[in-house]
Amino acid sequence: MLLDNKIALITGITNEYSIAYHIASSYREQGAQVILTYQGQRLHDAVQKIADKIGAAAIFELDATDEAALDNVFGAIEQQFGGLDIFVHAIAFAPKNELTGGITNATREGFSTAVDVSSYTLISMSKRAAALMRVRGGGSIMTLTYIGAERALPSYNAMGCAKAALESAMQYLAFEMGANKIRVNALSCAPIKTVAARSIPGFMDMYNSFGSRCFLQRNITGQDVAGPAVFLGSDMSQAITGTVIYVDGGFHSSAMM
Numbered sequence: 001m002l003l004d005n006k007i008a009l010i011t012g013i014t015n016e017y018s019i020a021y022h023i024a025s026s027y028r029e030q031g032a033q034v035i036l037t038y039q040g041q042r043l044h045d046a047v048q049k050i051a052d053k054i055g056a057a058a059i060f061e062l063d064a065t066d067e068a069a070l071d072n073v074f075g076a077i078e079q080q081f082g083g084l085d086i087f088v089h090a091i092a093f094a095p096k097n098e099l100t101g102g103i104t105n106a107t108r109e110g111f112s113t114a115v116d117v118s119s120y121t122l123i124s125m126s127k128r129a130a131a132l133m134r135v136r137g138g139g140s141i142m143t144l145t146y147i148g149a150e151r152a153l154p155s156y157n158a159m160g161c162a163k164a165a166l167e168s169a170m171q172y173l174a175f176e177m178g179a180n181k182i183r184v185n186a187l188s189c190a191p192i193k194t195v196a197a198r199s200i201p202g203f204m205d206m207y208n209s210f211g212s213r214c215f216l217q218r219n220i221t222g223q224d225v226a227g228p229a230v231f232l233g234s235d236m237s238q239a240i241t242g243t244v245i246y247v248d249g250g251f252h253s254s255a256m257m
């Protein structure tokens with residue numbers, strides 16, 4: 001199988017609609033050991049259920065903005081697993097008024113929160129993941145982004161700026177980590193019905209019209225993202241780094257916006 005003998009840390013599962021859930025399930029099917037994190041006690045039962053269902057090796061509570069918690073979780077992974085091959089960053093958040101108010105009404109606090117949670121955590125977590133990947137002779141890091149990083153659309157605002165910072169951070173991490181055979185990439189996904197996506201005003205309109213505006217003429221699913229995530233985690237992609245791969249049915253190439 002493509003991920004035999006791989007140890008993967010996967011963040012960002014809320015429920016079975018989460019993109020990270022589909023990635024974790026496919027990783028298990030391809031032979032990886034999977035470690036899951038969940039944000040806060042309120043998600044414990046749901047994520048424990050998912051961990052049991054897919055056969056995850058461990059689950060840890062983790063608020064990615066809490067540096068002490070990061071040290072604890074990566075320390076525990078080092079103790080229990082000895083190293084890491086794959087890290088999937090599937091974390092994003094912006095306060096509601098940053099999505100509804102337009103970019104000219106962005107607040108310093110809300111904007112900073114969006115960048116802190118959605119972009120900086122890739123850096124703070126990748127630094128710790130890389131230390132565990134070096135003992136395994138290399139690894140693969142991936143994050144999830146959106147075309148709102150490159151082009152403007154309604155109701156994305158601070159999150160678009162945060163995704164632009166995320167994609168840039170991905171490139172700088174790839175630049176620095178390449179010498180240690182650690183690859184860093186991003187999957188740019190089409191609109192997919194998840195808790196995070198539904199919090200974007202007008203998301204369902206965008207979702208419902210998506211099929212008429214992309215080449216494949218259908219919506220994209222979490223399962224569609226899981227395949228490329230398996231590829232990026234596997235040795236099949238060992239020469240790919242610093243790249244955004246679009247999982248959007250061709251939407252990014254289309255002029256039918």
Ligand SMILES: NC(=O)c1ccc[n+]([C@@H]2O[C@H](COP(=O)([O-])OP(=O)(O)OC[C@H]3O[C@@H](n4cnc5c(N)ncnc54)[C@H](O)[C@@H]3O)[C@@H](O)[C@H]2O)c1
Pocket residue numbers: 011012013014015017018019020038039062063064065089090091092093117144145146188189190191192193194195196197
């Ligand atoms: N669904 C889409 O349409 C879409 C499109 C492109 C990119 N993405 C990206 O995919 C990623 C996963 O989102 P999703 O759509 O699966 O939604 P989701 O709501 O299922 O997942 C988002 C996750 O981020 C986690 N998170 C937020 N703040 C956190 C923090 N401080 N510490 C730890 N975890 C935190 C949440 O707990 C949640 O599990 C996000 O980066 C999102 O921007 C989603």
